[in-house]
Amino acid sequence: IYLNYPIQxxxxxxxxxxxxxxxxxxxPLVMMTALSFTGFFVVYFFILEYNHPDFWKVGFSSELMEAKSEDSKAQTLQTPGSKNLVERLDIDRIETRIQKFVEDREYLDEEIRLSxxxxxxxxxxxxxSYYLNNYKDLSFTDFLSFHRLEEAGKMIQQRPEINLLEVALASGFNSPSSFRRACLKFAGKPPKEFRNHILQKAALTGAADSQSMALEFQNQLG
Incomplete structure (x- = not known):
């Protein structure tokens, strides 16, 4: 991973x-051969990002930079004796606005920031930031990832044939690696296993509902 830039x-x-x-x-053949080297970077970065998502930390990923900023901010705000920044605010109103944020699915915007x-x-x-870290026990990045993963689960359940990359992008994740990190962190499974788990759960729920309806119909006949 540390040979990333020398290889480039x-x-x-x-x-x-x-x-x-x-x-x-x-x-022309030699010149076209040289230009074809750009295809190497497409494959190289895809494999590198998928297997080593943290390599962007030495680069220019705004998402991971913001995540790092959020984590350091959380540590600062949660130190013993630190001032409660929301002490005089209406907590119920904040909760209502956050619920509205979730209901409006604002988290689907991959460009949304803490500001x-x-x-x-x-x-x-x-x-x-203080409220999320202390009342929700989540950084802003994790808050978005959690709800985006919920959205991904609903999408998989509604459209079992959908491609995982489509799921990730439609759910607000800006890369396969960020989707993978969310799956591992909140579901404890990589994307493919997460998808299989959702589909199996949906199948079991559907079978249980069908059995319940059959029993209810038999009771009505009896």
Whole structure:
């Protein structure tokens, strides 16, 4: 994982040299070969992100940077003797606004940030973070992931044939790796097992409902 950037630089330099050589000998085939190296990055980043999602921490993933910021913020706010930032606020009103946020499915917006959430519920950014960490025991990132995973479960139940990548993107996750992290954290299963679990649960529920209706019909006849 730590060879990530050296490998990228090596491939880019190699492609540049081959392309320059192709231009020097006026060979379209050699130049096209150099340009085809870009396909390597598509495959490389997909495999790297899927197997090592934390590699973005040394890069430029806004999602993980925000998650890290939230975690450090949570540790600061939860230190013993720290001031209760929502002590004088109407907790019931905050709960109502959060419920409205969930009912409106605002969490499906993959671009939503803590500042947007705090404005929606009518408190400051620090108060929103404090409330989630201390009253919900969740960081803002985990709060979104939890509800997005619930949405993914409903989607799988309603459309069993749907592709997992479609599920992830339609549920608000901006990458397969973030969907995978949510599955592991909140369901304790990787995406494929999570999907199978949802479908098995739906099948058992459907069978139980059918049996209950049959018994009720027999009772009515009796």
């Amino acid at each position: 630089n090596f491939i880019l330099c190699t492609a540049l040299l081959i392309h320059t050589y192709g231009m020097a000998i006026q060979s 947007d959430f705090s404005a929606y519920i009518g408190v400051s950014l620090h108060q929103a």
